[in-house]
Amino acid sequence: MEDPWATSPQPPSAPHPRSPPGPGADLHLDLRLDLPERGATGVRTALIRSLRDAVRGGRLAPGTRLPSSRSLAADLGIARNTVADAYGELVAEGWLTARQGSGTRVARRVVPPEPTPPRTPPTAGPGGRPTYDLRPGSPDVSSFPRAAWLTAARRALTAAPHDAFAYGGPSGRPELRRALADYLARARGVRTDPERIVVCAGFKQGLAVLSRVLRAAGERDVAVESYGLDLHWDVMRRAGLRTVPLPVDGRGARTDELAGLTGVRTVLLTPAHQFPTGVSLHPDRRAAVVDWASRTGGLVVEDDYDGEFRYDRNPVGALQGLDPERVLYLGTSSKSLTPALRLAWMVVPGHLMDDLLAAKGTGEWPTAGLDQLTLAEFLDSGAYDRHVRGMRLRYRRRRDQLIAALAERAPQVRVRGIAAGLHAVLELPPGTERSVVQGAAWQGLAMDGLARFRHASGASPGGEPGDVLGDALVVGYGTPPDHAFSGALEALYRALPG
Amino acid sequence: MEDPWATSPQPPSAPHPRSPPGPGADLHLDLRLDLPERGATGVRTALIRSLRDAVRGGRLAPGTRLPSSRSLAADLGIARNTVADAYGELVAEGWLTARQGSGTRVARRVVPPEPTPPRTPPTAGPGGRPTYDLRPGSPDVSSFPRAAWLTAARRALTAAPHDAFAYGGPSGRPELRRALADYLARARGVRTDPERIVVCAGFKQGLAVLSRVLRAAGERDVAVESYGLDLHWDVMRRAGLRTVPLPVDGRGARTDELAGLTGVRTVLLTPAHQFPTGVSLHPDRRAAVVDWASRTGGLVVEDDYDGEFRYDRNPVGALQGLDPERVLYLGTSSKSLTPALRLAWMVVPGHLMDDLLAAKGTGEWPTAGLDQLTLAEFLDSGAYDRHVRGMRLRYRRRRDQLIAALAERAPQVRVRGIAAGLHAVLELPPGTERSVVQGAAWQGLAMDGLARFRHASGASPGGEPGDVLGDALVVGYGTPPDHAFSGALEALYRALPG
Numbered sequence: 004m005e006d007p008w009a010t011s012p013q014p015p016s017a018p019h020p021r022s023p024p025g026p027g028a029d030l031h032l033d034l035r036l037d038l039p040e041r042g043a044t045g046v047r048t049a050l051i052r053s054l055r056d057a058v059r060g061g062r063l064a065p066g067t068r069l070p071s072s073r074s075l076a077a078d079l080g081i082a083r084n085t086v087a088d089a090y091g092e093l094v095a096e097g098w099l100t101a102r103q104g105s106g107t108r109v110a111r112r113v114v115p116p117e118p119t120p121p122r123t124p125p126t127a128g129p130g131g132r133p134t135y136d137l138r139p140g141s142p143d144v145s146s147f148p149r150a151a152w153l154t155a156a157r158r159a160l161t162a163a164p165h166d167a168f169a170y171g172g173p174s175g176r177p178e179l180r181r182a183l184a185d186y187l188a189r190a191r192g193v194r195t196d197p198e199r200i201v202v203c204a205g206f207k208q209g210l211a212v213l214s215r216v217l218r219a220a221g222e223r224d225v226a227v228e229s230y231g232l233d234l235h236w237d238v239m240r241r242a243g244l245r246t247v248p249l250p251v252d253g254r255g256a257r258t259d260e261l262a263g264l265t266g267v268r269t270v271l272l273t274p275a276h277q278f279p280t281g282v283s284l285h286p287d288r289r290a291a292v293v294d295w296a297s298r299t300g301g302l303v304v305e306d307d308y309d310g311e312f313r314y315d316r317n318p319v320g321a322l323q324g325l326d327p328e329r330v331l332y333l334g335t336s337s338k339s340l341t342p343a344l345r346l347a348w349m350v351v352p353g354h355l356m357d358d359l360l361a362a363k364g365t366g367e368w369p370t371a372g373l374d375q376l377t378l379a380e381f382l383d384s385g386a387y388d389r390h391v392r393g394m395r396l397r398y399r400r401r402r403d404q405l406i407a408a409l410a411e412r413a414p415q416v417r418v419r420g421i422a423a424g425l426h427a428v429l430e431l432p433p434g435t436e437r438s439v440v441q442g443a444a445w446q447g448l449a450m451d452g453l454a455r456f457r458h459a460s461g462a463s464p465g466g467e468p469g470d471v472l473g474d475a476l477v478v479g480y481g482t483p484p485d486h487a488f489s490g491a492l493e494a495l496y497r498a499l500p501g
Numbered sequence: 502m503e504d505p506w507a508t509s510p511q512p513p514s515a516p517h518p519r520s521p522p523g524p525g526a527d528l529h530l531d532l533r534l535d536l537p538e539r540g541a542t543g544v545r546t547a548l549i550r551s552l553r554d555a556v557r558g559g560r561l562a563p564g565t566r567l568p569s570s571r572s573l574a575a576d577l578g579i580a581r582n583t584v585a586d587a588y589g590e591l592v593a594e595g596w597l598t599a600r601q602g603s604g605t606r607v608a609r610r611v612v613p614p615e616p617t618p619p620r621t622p623p624t625a626g627p628g629g630r631p632t633y634d635l636r637p638g639s640p641d642v643s644s645f646p647r648a649a650w651l652t653a654a655r656r657a658l659t660a661a662p663h664d665a666f667a668y669g670g671p672s673g674r675p676e677l678r679r680a681l682a683d684y685l686a687r688a689r690g691v692r693t694d695p696e697r698i699v700v701c702a703g704f705k706q707g708l709a710v711l712s713r714v715l716r717a718a719g720e721r722d723v724a725v726e727s728y729g730l731d732l733h734w735d736v737m738r739r740a741g742l743r744t745v746p747l748p749v750d751g752r753g754a755r756t757d758e759l760a761g762l763t764g765v766r767t768v769l770l771t772p773a774h775q776f777p778t779g780v781s782l783h784p785d786r787r788a789a790v791v792d793w794a795s796r797t798g799g800l801v802v803e804d805d806y807d808g809e810f811r812y813d814r815n816p817v818g819a820l821q822g823l824d825p826e827r828v829l830y831l832g833t834s835s836k837s838l839t840p841a842l843r844l845a846w847m848v849v850p851g852h853l854m855d856d857l858l859a860a861k862g863t864g865e866w867p868t869a870g871l872d873q874l875t876l877a878e879f880l881d882s883g884a885y886d887r888h889v890r891g892m893r894l895r896y897r898r899r900r901d902q903l904i905a906a907l908a909e910r911a912p913q914v915r916v917r918g919i920a921a922g923l924h925a926v927l928e929l930p931p932g933t934e935r936s937v938v939q940g941a942a943w944q945g946l947a948m949d950g951l952a953r954f955r956h957a958s959g960a961s962p963g964g965e966p967g968d969v970l971g972d973a974l975v976v977g978y979g980t981p982p983d984h985a986f987s988g989a990l991e992a993l994y995r996a997l998p999g
Contacts, residue, residue: 055690055818059822094784095781095784096818097784097788097823098822098823100784110788144663144664144666144667145663147666149658149661152658153658160647160651161647165645168642168645168839168841169642169841192553192594204843204869237863283593289593289595290598290608319590319593319594320594324557324596325594341667341870341871342667342669343665344869345702345869346869371702371869372841373872
């Protein structure tokens, strides 16, 4: 499939054996017609490529007059019509110009490309590319179930109706919405039907569409947890919303304070496993937020990013199940399967559905249909459940390994948020977080401190700075591949204050 | 994978054989512990599901006091701890409340979901769902090369490095950018290297990111062809840009008029095959636009949506090849392969690269990594070329069939824009376009008139209404599956004015 003309080495500088003198002479060194393709079409194609390449590469300078088609044809031993055709094509493309009386010339406007500046690779820390990565937010991507996924893709592609290959609608494939409705009811206690599900190209897209809908409806302020992902707050800010931090403590977000936030009618929460502190929203707080939404007509946006991974008892069911009309549920395949799939799902209260689909249909683009069908098959066949079960065991083993080793090697460090998810919080002595993170980076271990996830305007609604949590590390034990996990833990122990 | 509790039929109303009188009596009719899962965990899980289902379905009303764990355990013949665990779990989820002294009750805040209103399917015309579809813009999706795509997916997944399953960067997978650089140079005369390519989730995403970059750089007005896709103009408008129409005639867009548009430094064009008129941009106009961009420091955005499909001679090479620093090339797999893939590519001038990657990295979301790897393999293996060749033959046969039949059945209709692409323009007698389109819709044939694609403020820059093209149909002969093509043509002939 290589273009022999584009990649052939520079032609030898010896003159072409058949070159006569004359106006074509300038070309002899540049045109090598090896005729790799047969027939008149092949010759013409080869000639076009060769001439284009010569102009492109600067070997034929702008303004250069080309030999007449008769002369070049004779020179190359090919038909004159073929040369005339090739010239015509290159004139049509703008490489050459043809003017009555001045013959065919290389166009003056062909500008050589600027050299591409070398891109510097992103550096992870002052010590350069890290050897180990314990930053939270990514599953162990080496565990992607390639064979099972391929099996599902084969079945899905074979069974797919033709319209699966057309432009898709904003709500996503019906096959996937059916499979998700079953799965979410069974595994997460979500109350829904396929008509209430909207498939999106990742969590961020869903949040972006929702934010635009809320802003268009006149909303301005959205409460968020005072510790969380700046990435998500940015999505809302770009839609014109303001994020108001709600303090987080050992029982999760202070949803009991929502009533005091004037003008706030929407709150974004991570109830199953607060990110990054790792606590579950306390039952009282769950009740408080659903009561608040019901009383005020407010909306709770439930980010259920890793709800499948809970280790010591059954997963806590989704908050959405308590009030499907006031809780919008957002789930994703990024933690349970792979972020490379770009598939997430929203379970939408009925009153928001039309606006949301309208906003997604006009402002956004459809989600990849083939992947949706494959995920539907993956869910329906039970492969998703099997994969999640396997990963739950694997992550739990890692968590246990982390806790056991910490108890032995760094008994002074308290570990929090370990009941679920792919990360834990390690409490540090006051004032040490920054130096521990920097020291680890110098030794090739990428880690995040808790402060990195704090909302910039983190003062509590009352104005007290009471929601600043102590120094801590957020350790993503799901991130490294299996073979690197022990090494990453070793590096972690070395980085901890003695 | 079904939840037996969620889907089991209503239990018989006969009292439970082991039911004693007392506070547990209310529950007997609702709890059916068939114990499909073994062991204490299985019993607890079944009990949790059963109770949750009873609350959710309204069989246990809000505020109902539940039996004590001791009493329910005796009632069901299971361990008391299991009941206590299940209650604890449901309290944690918010279904139940537990208060000292008042026992365990069904939470008051559990709101039943509103019934989902039935969604009305989109209607294609007054006659309801069309039998035939000759609207332009979609390839024949029944021709998607399923087997070849699966082969590529298997190879790509098998060979993929682990990082292919992690979050991807904004520029896209290096494997795909390499494959595209080769392909675009070979097939479209694009001058690039992989570092200049940015993969995006469809043409619209690319245009949206670019529009934001232009707006942030202070641009305000963008020239567009006076006939084109409203969908694309909308994307630019949402980024805060204004679209200024450039007249279109039989030689394509009047790029010679760009110099007269004060303040316009960007133009969006479809040079290879103007959409919807179907003409190629005339060599003089190609020269004019590249000269304009070079002289003014302007930018040409080249929408090469169907450049691969040209029938009577070689494809016209991309405009980008004339000046890679002033032309930004946008290509897509939506016409050549399937819109369901959501993969497109931009070839970006060096001076825009940093801003574009920054805008895409923050405002957008990464593109699906697995599909990118599969497309890379599909390109590298030659399967893409084979598919395009096959489709080119197939579409050309359709075009020839359309032209031949029109010559015989409707010789008064002139056909335009037939050298390339998946659609043709059929000229109609003045004043008939609207009635023809409506009449066709009534007969189950979906079609678009040319007027549908006209820019709303379509007056020419000088103010004359000189760019209004005559009545015509835009016939997408690529859209129907093979088996429906003859029928669609029959319907078309019937709809034409006699």
